[in-house]
Amino acid sequence: MSISLNFSSLLAAPHLDHLIAGIKFTGLLTAASWLLAFTLGVALATLRVSGNPVAERLVAAWVSYQQNVPILAHLFVWYFGIPTLLPDSMQSWINANNGELIFASIAIGLCMSAYFCEDVRSGLRSVPHGQHEAARSLGLSFLKTMRFIELPQAMRTALPPFINHTVILFKNTSLAMALGAAEVTYVVREIENQSFRTFEAYTLATAFYLAVSLGLMGIGVIVSKRMRTPSR
Template identity: 30%
Template structure:
């Protein structure tokens, strides 16, 4: 294959501007991490609440939580993103919609959409974690006179979340990968920069190689970080626990 490999282009200037391609790359990395990490916080908060709600006795609450999960799970993330970007501003009150369209950064739309999308998946895992606990845990908590909220916050969730740490790890790696979809609404993250650099520099293969390696590096870092948290939070006495 007669391709001229040249990674030196990274430090050269872009066609119309003072930045170098390396600047674009670093900007991409920043936005990828920013979108993924912020969305992760939203996803965790909503996912844990919705997942807990699915295990409640109340049919109404459990049904609403199920509808939330099914709705977000059965529409592609890209479509949700486009809905959030093009449709939601039209449904808001006039001034607010105008502000969203003109002044709100697209990254915020991406963070909210990605967060909601992932919340459905975390909800399913949380539910599985709670349902996997022995029934005696809930019964004992209620027998002690704890309210339902206290029962979840003090007894059920601390155990359930620690048991689902491995699936949360892969979900955290997923959210970094999924943040790549944000290119579609013009967020300047890694995938957006990859396409832009490829067009601007005509060094497509080098660009994609570097961007791919950055994604792999993010995934590995996330994996190691989560493994550390996993070790710290492991429940003694369970399989996989060394204590």
């Protein structure tokens, strides 16, 4: 039995156009999810070290919920469950404006915010408490102390796990195919169904995820070196 590999047919129209569209969708989904996860993660970490016991317990409960429920379940809840609670007019608007992207971004972003929160909180715990007390004694508010003193230092320590979770977030975008989102994995499956080039199609998908993941980790190494505090 002879094996014939043909990647050129998948890298020509119309398959190439579909693949590019899938890559663009994956990039947009990754960016939207990451922005939500980062913003919410930093806010949650700040609340968790605020000294307010109620806020700390609520954040801890949020982190526990997000980390212990499979991300696919989060996607199903947001895509199939949440819309049933919305007015019909809002449901119609979301469906007409790429609801798969909207709900997948929210589900992935909220889930990964719990991991980003823990990364930032670990970084904040590495900052000497004396710096917080010194800043407050100089008249800085809690938020200004966090913004100008503690968070910049915490991010240096939190960067390695932060990059790892960014890579995980990117890879988790492939789960959006379960919602019918036209990201890379979904598109590659459609190309495979049309071309019957199973090995070639999924090899392209594998190469894409591997290249982007390694690229993100490489960027993380470069940024870590630039942000590293010089030794004295």
